[in-house]
Amino acid sequence: MRRRSLVALALGTAIALSSVAPQLASSAPGQDPRAERERVRAERAKVASQIDTKKASLAEIDAALQTLDQNVRTQEAALRRTEGEVAQAKQDIADAEAAKALLSKEVGTLRDEMRRRAVRAYVNPPGDDVLSVLETKDFTTASNRKFFIELRAADDADVADRLDGARADLEYQRRKAAAAKKRADRKEAEQTKRTDAVRQARADQKRLSDNVQSSIDSQIARSIELAKTDRKLSAQIAEQQAALQARLLAQQAAQAAQAKASAAAQAAQQITNTQSPGGGENTPLPPVGSGGPGPSAGGISLCTVGGITVNCQIKDQLAGLLNDARSSGLVLTGGGYRNPQQQIELRRQHCGSSYYAIYQMPSSSCHPPTAKPGTSQHEIGLAIDFSNCSSRSSACFQWLSGHAASHGFYNLPSEPWHWSTSGR
DSSP, rough: OOHHHHHHHHHHHHHHHHHHHHHHHHHSOOHHHHHHHHHHHHHHHHHTTOTTHHHOHHHHHHHHHHHHHHHHHHHHHHHHHHHHHHHHHHHHHHHHHHHHHHHHHHHHHHHHHHHHHHHHHSSOOOHHHHHHHHHHHHHHHHHHHHHHHHHHHHHHHHHHHHHHHHHHHHHHHHHHHHHHHHHHHHHHHHHHHHHHHHHHHHHHHHHHHHHHHHHHHHHHHHHHHHHTTOOOHHHHHHHHHHHHHHHHHHHHHHHHHHHHHHHHHHHHHHHHHHHHHHHHOOOOOOOOOOSOOOGGGGGOOOOETTTTEEEGGHHHHHHHHHHHHOOOOOOOOEEOOOOOOHHHHHHHHHHHHHHHHHSSSSGGGGGSOOOOOOTTTGGGGGGGETTOOOSSTSSHHHHHHGGGGGTTOETTTTEEEEEEOOOO
């Protein structure tokens, strides 16, 4: 029995060491490809966050946004992995402590039994039983007595063996709990570092997004100003900024979805930790900044004038146009800003539902003509579709043809209702 207990102890120790070894290997510097990949992505993200958005091309900005997004995802995945390891280490501590409690109780019970047997042996020594067997002349009685004496001795030895085994198991659980505690402390320290890494990754991402938005706003202002002297260049700049704004909003929408998924995963983990002994300390990491499209379309400042929502940079131009029309007895109504998803839906309605129809088909092939997503000046709030200008013969179109230019609005010839700061 004692030999079996020692073998079980040896096997248990081997299993424990085998479970600890991967943890030690993964933390060894220079030996974990995943850690090296995380480090490289963090360094690339740091460089990408410092890109000069005023001079960079659309492709370069696109690549920088993707690099930062990839780094955020990498750091968040590493944090979730470490949080799981912390939770597992705490669960191991709880399991070992529970086993220790049971074994301590068993050791106490066996000790009490050994004391009771020791007292009985003192009061009625085994030697007395042997003498009584030798003195009897009844062979049957002597055999029975001898059997019970041997049974008693074997039973005492079994209790002693069980006590030794329980003590060995208790010591093993103590070592297991201590090892799990060290692992939990190490992983909690790692969790703190990874939490800081996620915050830094999100901060870098937000800094680039803010810089891109600032650049977009600056270029939109330039486009509006150029419309007075060079409408072709003004339209090119506006189209570039519409494409960049669409990318930025798409990234912010993806961030919002990822943040929502992460929050749900963390909430689920919190419930698990709360239900598990030794868990429950972790809290969801708060997002950095607003993250997703909001009342101002994620970054574009929007203002509503006379029921028409436009980029705030042209609110005064629009107010002047609407007031001038009203003084002439004409009330202008319509729609201005639309987000990329609304543009996609319009393409679906006017062009078709296939990928080609939505993203690649020429605008002129749609009925009515509709700009590709990411190219419409509606997406940066610089265009208006006037609802009462359905034809070139309408009073609305006739009046705008003579007065809109003085307020900085120009018509797209193929669409009498469409007026923008560049005529596109």
